[in-house]
Every structure is written in C-alpha cells, then in structure tokens.
Amino acid sequence: MAGGLVAQRLRRGCNNFTVMGLLQLLLLSLSNTAQAEIRWDVGGFLSQGWVTSDHNSFYGDSSGSGGSFDFRELGVNGFVQLDPRLKISGQLLSRRAGEISDGDPQVDYLFADIFLVQQMQRQAGLRLGRIKNALGFFNETRDMAFTRPGLILPQSIYFDQVRELQHSSDGLAFYYRQGNSLGDWQLDLQYGRLQTGENTEALFLGNVMNGEFGNSMMALARLQFEPQESRWRMGLTRAHLDLPFNPAAGDPLTKGKLDVEMTVLSLQHNRERLSFTAEAMQVDTRWKNLGILPDHKTLQAYYLQMDYRFTDQWQAMVRYDDLVLDKDDRDGSTFNMIHGLPAHLQFAKDWSLGLRYQPSQSWDLRAEVHRVDGTAWLSKKDNPDGSKMRRRWNMLLVQAAYRF
Amino acid sequence: MPRPHLISRPMGQLGTWLCCLLLCCVASLTVAAEKPAGPSIAVYTNTDVPPVKLSSDLLRSIFGMRSTVWPNGQRIQVFVLPDKHPLHRRFSKSVLGLFPYQLRQVWDRAVFSGTGEAPVQVADELEMLQRLQTTAGAIGYLPLESDPEGVSLVQQP
Numbered sequence: 001m002a003g004g005l006v007a008q009r010l011r012r013g014c015n016n017f018t019v020m021g022l023l024q025l026l027l028l029s030l031s032n033t034a035q036a037e038i039r040w041d042v043g044g045f046l047s048q049g050w051v052t053s054d055h056n057s058f059y060g061d062s063s064g065s066g067g068s069f070d071f072r073e074l075g076v077n078g079f080v081q082l083d084p085r086l087k088i089s090g091q092l093l094s095r096r097a098g099e100i101s102d103g104d105p106q107v108d109y110l111f112a113d114i115f116l117v118q119q120m121q122r123q124a125g126l127r128l129g130r131i132k133n134a135l136g137f138f139n140e141t142r143d144m145a146f147t148r149p150g151l152i153l154p155q156s157i158y159f160d161q162v163r164e165l166q167h168s169s170d171g172l173a174f175y176y177r178q179g180n181s182l183g184d185w186q187l188d189l190q191y192g193r194l195q196t197g198e199n200t201e202a203l204f205l206g207n208v209m210n211g212e213f214g215n216s217m218m219a220l221a222r223l224q225f226e227p228q229e230s231r232w233r234m235g236l237t238r239a240h241l242d243l244p245f246n247p248a249a250g251d252p253l254t255k256g257k258l259d260v261e262m263t264v265l266s267l268q269h270n271r272e273r274l275s276f277t278a279e280a281m282q283v284d285t286r287w288k289n290l291g292i293l294p295d296h297k298t299l300q301a302y303y304l305q306m307d308y309r310f311t312d313q314w315q316a317m318v319r320y321d322d323l324v325l326d327k328d329d330r331d332g333s334t335f336n337m338i339h340g341l342p343a344h345l346q347f348a349k350d351w352s353l354g355l356r357y358q359p360s361q362s363w364d365l366r367a368e369v370h371r372v373d374g375t376a377w378l379s380k381k382d383n384p385d386g387s388k389m390r391r392r393w394n395m396l397l398v399q400a401a402y403r404f
Numbered sequence: 405m406p407r408p409h410l411i412s413r414p415m416g417q418l419g420t421w422l423c424c425l426l427l428c429c430v431a432s433l434t435v436a437a438e439k440p441a442g443p444s445i446a447v448y449t450n451t452d453v454p455p456v457k458l459s460s461d462l463l464r465s466i467f468g469m470r471s472t473v474w475p476n477g478q479r480i481q482v483f484v485l486p487d488k489h490p491l492h493r494r495f496s497k498s499v500l501g502l503f504p505y506q507l508r509q510v511w512d513r514a515v516f517s518g519t520g521e522a523p524v525q526v527a528d529e530l531e532m533l534q535r536l537q538t539t540a541g542a543i544g545y546l547p548l549e550s551d552p553e554g555v556s557l558v559q560q561p
Contacts, residue, residue, distance in 0.1 A: 043515065077518065084479065089518030109518050118473040120462055132517050140517035147512045175519075179465050230464065230502055272503055309505065312488055361487055 042078035047145040047401035055390035057382040060098040072096040087113045099381035100160045121179040131173045134188040134222040136264040145401035151368040156301035156323035157281045159377035161203040183227040190220040211248035235266035256289030275307040298327045321350040344391035348374035370395040443547045447558040450542040457561045468510045482523035483544035495545045
C-alpha cells in the first residue's frame with residue numbers, strides 16, 4: 001500500500017519534471033530574443049465546503065453525523081510574459097475531495113503560450129506543456145468555484161471517476177480564434193499524454209488493479225461559436241483516448257488496451273436575468289484484448305440548467321442531471337444479473353436547487369440541495385461497499401469561496 | 405443517525421420532461437433587456453494609439469480580452485470600472501451589448517485556465533482618466549459629457 005503510494009508520487013513527480021524540463025528548454029531558446037518589457041501577474045482562490053447526506057457518501061463521510069468538511073480547494077496561478085510572442089502560465093492546485101483527491105499540491109497546468117497570429121479579429125497560437133483539456137464549457141476551470149455553474153459541476157458529465165481523463169494532458173495545443181460578421185469562432189486542437197490512475201481503473205476496469213496504464217494519449221478537437229449578439233454560446237468537443245493497460249500478477253485481465261471516444265455538445269443562452277445551459281456527453285468505450293466482456297459500452301449523460309439572477313448579489317439555479325453508464329442497460333438490470341451488484345450503480349438522475357450570494361467581487365457563498373435516484377457517479381473510494389449503497393438519497397452542500 | 409428525506413417521492417420520467425419543458429417556456433417568455441438610460445458613454449484611448457474606428461464587434465473582442473495587440477503592433481491595455489459601477493453596467497450593455505456578468509465569466513475563464521488575462525480594474529472615473537492619459541496603448545471609457553483632455557476619442561462606424 002505504502003509502496004504503491006510512493007510509486008504513484010514518483011510517477012506524478014516525473015510528469016511534472018517532464019513539463020518543467022520542456023519549459024526550461026523553451027525559455028533558454030527564447031531568452032536571447034527577450035525584450036525590455038517583462039509583465040507578470042499572480043492570483044488565486046480558495047474554497048471550503050460542507051456536505052451532508054442521508055445515505056451514501058460524497059466528498060468524505062457526508063452521511064455520518066456532522067457531515068463532511070473534506071471538500072477544499074486552494075489554487076495559486078500566474079503568468080510571466082517575457083516577450084511579445086511568449087507567455088508562460090501556470091497554476092498550482094491543492095484539492096481535497098473525500099477519498100478521491102488528497103489535497104497534495106499538484107501542477108494543475110503549466111505551459112508556454114506562443115503567439116503566432118495577433119490581429120484585431122484573428123488570433124492563433126501554440127501551447128506547450130501541461131494544458132487543461134478543452135472539454136465542454138467547464139473542464140478548464142473545473143476546480144475554481146466562481147466559474148462553476150453550481151456549487152459542484154453537473155456530475156453526469158464532470159464526475160470524479162473520469163476526472164483524471166478529463167483534467168489535463170502533457171503535450172501541445174493549437175488554437176485559432178476569428179471574429180467575423182457571423183460571430184466569434186474558436187477552434188482548439190490538442191494532443192498529449194493523460195494522467196491515469198486508480199479512478200480510471202475503477203471506472204473502466206471494474207476495480208483498482210495491480211498493473212497500470214501505459215502511455216495514454218489523447219487527441220482532442222473543440223469548436224466553439226458565439227453568434228454576433230453573444231446571447232448564445234455553443235460548442236462541440238470530440239476526443240479520442242488511447243489507454244494501453246499492462247496487467248500485473250493477480251489482475252484478472254490480459255494485456256490489451258482501451259479505446260475511448262468522448263463527444264460533448266454544449267449550449268448556453270444568456271439573458272439579463274436568466275441563463276439556460278445544457279450539455280450532453282457520450283463516451284464510447286472499447287476494451288481490446290483485455291478479456292472484458294462485453295467489449296463495448298456507451299455511456300450517456302446530459303444536464304439542463306436554468307439560472308435566475310434576482311439582483312447582482314443573489315442568484316438561484318435549478319438543474320436536472322442524468323447519467324447512464326450503459327445505454328443498452330439503462331435500468332442496470334443486466335448489470336445486476338451478471339455481477340449480482342445493485343442495479344442503481346449504473347445510473348443517476350439528479351435534481352438540484354441552488355442559491356448563490358456574492359456580497360462582493362471576491363466572495364462567493366452557495367448552498368445546494370440534491371435529490372438523487374441512482375449512484376452511478378458516486379466514488380467507490382468514498383463508498384467501498386456497493387451493496388450497502390442506497391438507490392434514493394439526498395444531499396445538502398454549503399460552500400464559501402474567496403478569490404485574490 | 406437517520407435523516408428525514410428532503411423531498412419525499414421521486415418523480416417519474418414524465419415529470420422530468422414536463423419540468424424541462426417548463427424551463428424552456430420560462431426561458432422563452434422573458435423579455436429582452438431594457439436599454440439603460442443615462443448620459444452617453446464614449447470610448448477613449450491613450451494619445452499614442454493611432455486613430456482607429458472600432459465597431460461594437462471589435463470593442464467586444466478588445467474588452468473580452470481576445471484582441472491583445474493594436475494594428476501597429478502595440479499591446480492593448482484595457483481598463484474597466486468595477487462590475488457594479490453604474491457606468492460599467494451601461495457601457496457593457498449599450499456599447500458592447502453584453503451583460504456585466506458575461507464579461508466577468510469571459511475574463512474568469514481566461515484567467516483560471518491560464519489562456520488569457522483580465523483587464524485592469526480602476527476605482528473610479530478619475531482614475532480611469534489618469535490611467536488612460538498615462539498608459540501606453542490604453543483603452544477605456546468615460547461619460548462623453550466629461551469631455552476629457554489628453555486622451556483620444558474612438559470613432560464608432
């Protein structure tokens with residue numbers, strides 16, 4: 001156990017090291033061209049949440065008496081611009097979320113941004129390093145409370161077991177933005193190595209394994225469009241993930257790989273008092289040579305949300321959020337028959353109501369009630385015994401966030 | 405310790421869809437935002453910025469921090485008043501055609517993903533004028549009636 005933990009830390013350290021090395025090389029090669037004006041800025045945020053639930057655990061032992069305070073986020077970010085064409089941006093993040101994130105500081109992102117085209121209505125550039133995956137509307141800022149549409153993100157699409165795969169990748173990205181008479185277009189292309197770990201194993205291989213994923217790569221494309229008046233925003237993301245798995249002694253699997261296709265459709269409508277947001281995601285997974293049957297599954301998820309701004313300070317939201325892990329087994333009955341585990345592990349329908357109060361630009365206070373039918377997005381780490389989980393459960397969350 | 409259910413009975417699939425439909429109806433019924441009244445607002449730059457005509461598309465792009473460089477290659481330095489300042493609200497709605505919360509979301513997305521920056525926020529109109537007069541490549545806004553000196557008025561086509 002301890003050895004595994006150390007190995008994991010080391011792996012993580014290696015990843016960070018690669019990113020640092022890459023950036024240092026880049027800095028060296030560009031330092032000759034550096035001009036007089038060096039610009040920089042530093043900022044950050046922190047948040048503390050409290051969760052209580054009648055059954056099942058979310059972000060710590062929320063169903064125990066007293067609830068759970070194990071939901072904390074602290075981020076420090078900044079940039080340095082050394083040259084009109086080069087900027088380095090980074091963020092350190094400490095996130096505590098029950099048994100899923102332990103609060104160890106991580107490099108959330110750290111990349112060099114090279115500006116290729118800088119015109120008034122057209123910009124293009126290249127990013128190198130650890131880059132947040134340009135997935136849907138919210139992944140790139142998923143841990144910053146102010147930017148989330150609710151206290152927690154819609155769990156159907158942004159749930160913690162896929163967090164590792166969605167979060168970021170070490171590699172390169174190209175972006176292109178153009179404004180024209182139709183509106184505003186933005187294209188993001190990304191290729192890089194993903195961070196995989198126990199959560200990915202638990203979701204896609206059924207359990208935490210002794211072996212591990214090898215070099216897992218992702219290719220992603222996202223197109224976003226805002227028509228002229230900026231009342232609407234729309235986006236389409238498509239990502240292909242390639243995860244080779246090397247089993248170790250004791251694993252009930254053979255050497256093989258996972259092919260994952262993620263598609264996310266995003267839509268938002270903004271009015272003065274009202275906003276309407278909807279996203280849908282489909283994840284097609286193929287297990288190749290791993291010895292897992294059936295060898296193909298399709299996850300489907302969507303949510304619909306409405307926000308209402310009573311005043312500048314007070315805001316309310318209502319959301320319906322729906323996840324099925326296997327579209328051919330929506331009620332989980334086949335899963336139950338094959339594995340003998342509760343059918344509700346295969347779906348989750350979540351109604352939530354939230355209230356938001358922003359007394360100033362730096363403070364954000366929220367409360368949110370969830371009524372959930374199903375347990376598909378609950379973490380197996382916070383709920384180790386699936387047979388003890390309850391299908392219908394309720395949850396109340398409160399959070400205070402501060403930015404600086 | 406057992407807790408009372410917050411809401412007792414789960415709704416069926418039908419209920420779900422009815423509620424979604426209701427959301428859509430409410431969304432489509434809300435009327436467009438009213439045009440805010442008050443003194444007219446003008447956009448100004450530092451005098452070192454060559455005269456440019458800026459359409460509202462271009463202004464949205466500049467104040468949304470997407471355009472970062474003037475046509476002559478000089479960096480654009482954007483100044484804004486606080487989100488709740490009446491002049492910022494009017495500028496945002498009537499000049500850019502955006503609600504202040506939309507601008508804030510655009511800036512936050514850029515800052516916290518590392519892909520962009522937020523504009524520099526000034527405390528009041530006096531500081532806005534001083535910054536516009538003294539910062540190279542600066543752009544900002546002031547009431548037209550104040551007829552500020554030492555800055556260039558931006559023409560809108």
